[in-house]
Amino acid sequence: MNQPTLTNPDAFYEQVWQLARQIPRGRVATYGQLAQLIACPTGVTPDEYHAFGARWVGSAMAACPADVPWQRVINSQGKISQRPGAERQRQLLEHEGIVFARERIDLKAYHWRGPGEPEPPQQARLF
DNA sequence: GTTGTGACATCGC
DNA sequence: CGCGATGCCACAA
Numbered sequence: 304m305n306q307p308t309l310t311n312p313d314a315f316y317e318q319v320w321q322l323a324r325q326i327p328r329g330r331v332a333t334y335g336q337l338a339q340l341i342a343c344p345t346g347v348t349p350d351e352y353h354a355f356g357a358r359w360v361g362s363a364m365a366a367c368p369a370d371v372p373w374q375r376v377i378n379s380q381g382k383i384s385q386r387p388g389a390e391r392q393r394q395l396l397e398h399e400g401i402v403f404a405r406e407r408i409d410l411k412a413y414h415w416r417g418p419g420e421p422e423p424p425q426q427a428r429l430f
Numbered sequence: 431g432t433t434g435t436g437a438c439a440t441c442g443c
Numbered sequence: 444c445g446c447g448a449t450g451c452c453a454c455a456a
Contacts, residue, residue, distance in 0.1 A: 312454080334438055347452090354439090355452040361437040362454080376437075384437040392437090 315344055319363035322418065326375045329400045330415040331408055333379045334360040340417055375399075381410045 318341050326332050338356030343349050361384070364373045374395040383389045383406075393403060401413055 338438090351452060354450080355436090357438040358436060358452075359438095359454095364437055367437095373437080378438060379440090380438090386437050389437090 315341070315359060316363035316366065319360050320367050320371045323364070323367065323371050323373065323376055325418045326372055326415050329413070331375050331377050331396070331401065331410070331413050332415040333377060333410070334358070334364075335379050336415070336417075337376065375415075377408065379410075381408045382406060 319337060322337050322340055323332070334357040338352070338360045341356075341360075343352040343356075357379075360376070364371070364376055367373045374392045378384050383392050393406070396408070397403060401408060
């Protein structure tokens with residue numbers, strides 16, 4: 304069926320969106336993490352995918368539907384990528400209970416491990 | 431067909 | 444530890 308993924312960018316984007324939807328509330332994931340979780344598309348070498356896979360994820364999020372929690376996707380630096388609406392994203396994340404330290408998120412505490420996690424255990428840390 | 435840039439990641443200072 | 448600069452592929456104009 305659909306063999307190449309980048310031949311059908313929408314297919315890759317759909318994977319990113321589908322994966323992003325699996326991010327539970329109060330958790331964040333990095334672009335590189337999502338890119339690594341997604342299998343390397345056909346027609347693309349692992350090196351190529353490793354080189355710019357994260358950016359493709361970002362490109363996918365750039366056109367993500369409204370039902371995709373794009374707000375929970377941040378960069379490996381644990382910060383929000385510079386872009387129009389960045390403050391909006393921070394507000395949304397704070398609203399989900401994520402604490403910001405100097406415009407920075409502690410990935411060690413909020414980084415999403417991957418698909419398969421039932422729910423965030425750190426729910427008791429409301430205050 | 432060519433040029434420019436990117437919702438990143440990594441290395442260096 | 445923080446900030447700056449570079450590299451890389453593919454896609455858009």
